[in-house]
Amino acid sequence: MTALTRLRLTNFRSHANLDLKLDSRPVCLWGANGAGKTNVLEAISQLGPGRGLRAASLPDMTRHDADTGWTVSATLDDDQKIGVGLDSSGHGHKRSIRLDGAPATASDLADLIRIVWLTPAMDSVFRGGASERRRFFDRQVMAHIPSHGSVASRYEKAMRERNALLERGRVDPAWADAIEGRMAEAGALMASNRARILMTLQAAINARPDGFFPKGDLSLDGTAEQAAIDGASLFDIQDQIAEDLAKGRYRDQAAGRTLSGPHRSDLIVIHRPTGAPAGEASTGQQKALLIGLILASARALSEDGDGPSPLILLDEAAAHLDRDRRSALFDELIEIGGQAWLTGTEEFLFEAFGDRAQRVEIKADADAATA
Numbered sequence: 001m002t003a004l005t006r007l008r009l010t011n012f013r014s015h016a017n018l019d020l021k022l023d024s025r026p027v028c029l030w031g032a033n034g035a036g037k038t039n040v041l042e043a044i045s046q047l048g049p050g051r052g053l054r055a056a057s058l059p060d061m062t063r064h065d066a067d068t069g070w071t072v073s074a075t076l077d078d079d080q081k082i083g084v085g086l087d088s089s090g091h092g093h094k095r096s097i098r099l100d101g102a103p104a105t106a107s108d109l110a111d112l113i114r115i116v117w118l119t120p121a122m123d124s125v126f127r128g129g130a131s132e133r134r135r136f137f138d139r140q141v142m143a144h145i146p147s148h149g150s151v152a153s154r155y156e157k158a159m160r161e162r163n164a165l166l167e168r169g170r171v172d173p174a175w176a177d178a179i180e181g182r183m184a185e186a187g188a189l190m191a192s193n194r195a196r197i198l199m200t201l202q203a204a205i206n207a208r209p210d211g212f213f214p215k216g217d218l219s220l221d222g223t224a225e226q227a228a229i230d231g232a233s234l235f236d237i238q239d240q241i242a243e244d245l246a247k248g249r250y251r252d253q254a255a256g257r258t259l260s261g262p263h264r265s266d267l268i269v270i271h272r273p274t275g276a277p278a279g280e281a282s283t284g285q286q287k288a289l290l291i292g293l294i295l296a297s298a299r300a301l302s303e304d305g306d307g308p309s310p311l312i313l314l315d316e317a318a319a320h321l322d323r324d325r326r327s328a329l330f331d332e333l334i335e336i337g338g339q340a341w342l343t344g345t346e347e348f349l350f351e352a353f354g355d356r357a358q359r360v361e362i363k364a365d366a367d368a369a370t371a
């Protein structure tokens, strides 16, 4: 199991200096609204790929009035030290990554840490538009396949070039072919990553205990993803995307954007107990479904022997559950075995953990005391 045994933040949002010494049990952060609990989870999320839990830019996370960039340093239970930070020396803003004091890469970090999270901002994912669900699902894919984010960026970049080319009017077909070729290559990889993780998640959902957090049946609404699920080769998917793009040039030119491709795919979730689309479920059912999904994602990471067990960040999840559900959630987190980080405004919310978890009070002045 991978756990953080120390976490230090400097100039990270509200925290000028926060130093938490921990053991490998789950961590319950409690404290008043605005104390900086979500900020701590966001800091941990910086140890993974992508922009983290609030999808903020690097400079936005710097504490107001700080004269240097932020850092997040963590010690793992095997004593390795990892650190990420905002390096504002030189031009622009760069994420700096260190491993045991030496410069390291995002992929070094990905070998040591995997993270999943659930925040109140995700509560609307089943009611919102396809783009919100796609982002949510891509985040799960990234937790399992860290390179997914850069594949998606490559696709988006090529798509922006294609849109700009079409906008210019007379289109050089060879030029369009080349750009669409790059979109197709990245898009096929994107779709096959998604298809793979969809199947991984569904298997983990099916293996979860029945109980308070209902199971969902997942599918992807997207031609390329469907082809990948049906077993098409990467080359075939790539050809199909390229062909669709070439055919759609005039249509897309008129629309001013690219109307087909994996950037339009949607995650479909059916609430299994009722058989109804998740979007039609009650708010409470949606939340429970979402918790079940994240637990399944964590379980899949935990059981996949190829990487570290996940850190599971659950922001304000306990407060919306009754006693029995809280207790079921904690039991399942213990069973999954990754280090969970939970937040809540009151310490009693975590009672059912007993001594299976540690509590840390977060105070607005960035002083933390372990109880």
Ligand SMILES: Nc1ncnc2c1ncn2[C@@H]1O[C@H](COP(=O)(O)OP(=O)(O)O)[C@@H](O)[C@H]1O
Residues within 6 Å of the ligand: 012, 013, 014, 015, 031, 032, 033, 034, 035, 036, 037, 038, 039, 040, 060, 061, 062, 063, 064
């Ligand atoms: N860049 C920043 N610099 C200083 N304070 C910040 C920054 N960003 C957010 N905050 C402060 O962090 C606080 C919210 O912290 P948060 O972690 O969301 O609280 P909670 O404990 O309720 O989860 C707010 O008071 C906000 O003003």
Ligand SMILES: [Mg+2]
Residues within 6 Å of the ligand: 037, 038, 039, 315, 316, 343
């Ligand atoms: Mg919060």
